Amino acid sequence: MGRRSYVEGMHEFSLALSLIEAVEQKAKEVGATSVVYIKLRVGMATTVVPEFMAEAFEVAKMGSLAENATLEIELEPISFLCWECKTEFEGENLFSRCPSCGSVGGRVISGDKLIIERIEMEVMKDEPAGQTAQASPDA
């Protein structure tokens, strides 16, 4: 089984495709020629395995504007509000214990999402003075 078919069987692959789609859309909005860097925040309460995401990204980016982009993945701890004593605390898995009362878990406040934090793109240099510069849609 080749690398491609092995990667496509993971849900990280469809997430990587969504990532490329979102990033390409942004690149087109600002008229970028390529995307060179993507920072993705992966919440620890998601089902995403960072290593698989990195692998899937390498396949998903082929032929896209992000073909030469590097992906940086930052793991985001889970923020809980304790079910029992309402203390806010952080943990690395969904069965983390509240440091105040010792009970397991809590309402997840953050760390349950996949957030595209920022991207870096190559754009054409501004036109020299005297010529009309194209308006940037996000200006």
Next chain:
Amino acid sequence: MSQQDRQLKQVLMLENLLHANELIAKRINERLSKSKTLLINMISSPGSGKTTLLEATAKALGEEMHIGVIVGDVATQRDYERLKTCDIPAVQIVTGSECHLEAAMVEQALNQLPVDELDVVFIENVGNLICPAEFNLGEHFRVTLLSVPEGEDKVLKYPHAFRTSDALIVTKVDLLKHLNFDVGLVKDYAKSLNPNIHIIAVSAFTGEGMSEWLEMIRMWRKEAFK
């Protein structure tokens, strides 16, 4: 175009990666709320009894409600064929390599169902306890099934589906007399992830717990469209 003509531009995006899926899910939810069609997303590992529970549900509620089913599988139409014999409209999604259903697939499938005439549509997600948990399908309620032979620890190993579900159906409880499975332990694990989760022990084979499950569907219909 030479390298000197280009410059780097940084953009802060702070965008949910699943934004596009969420938009479609919202559209599905609004559409079905309008026609008062309850959408229930059913998640579990392969072989935990989704199709059997749906067959029993369709038989029991057939007189009372118009039911439709969307079935997701990586390959084959076997579940679809089984549900078809229950005389309910069903649509099969064969996902190929995909391990889960996404909102766009469900939206397409809904176009093949007489949605306006249906009271409940069940989505039988691809048999997988991990990936489907990440994808909102626009459902009003989410149900995760755990069968007795799988063992209690699956809640600990794969917590995501349980955390995001409105109900946990422990299936095949007729096997409790043969196997070492502690329903109380499963309740404790699931409640620590999600204190509001409804937990029902069911055997579609003997009928145990079925009335509780059916009653919940009736209650959800009232709750979703009040």
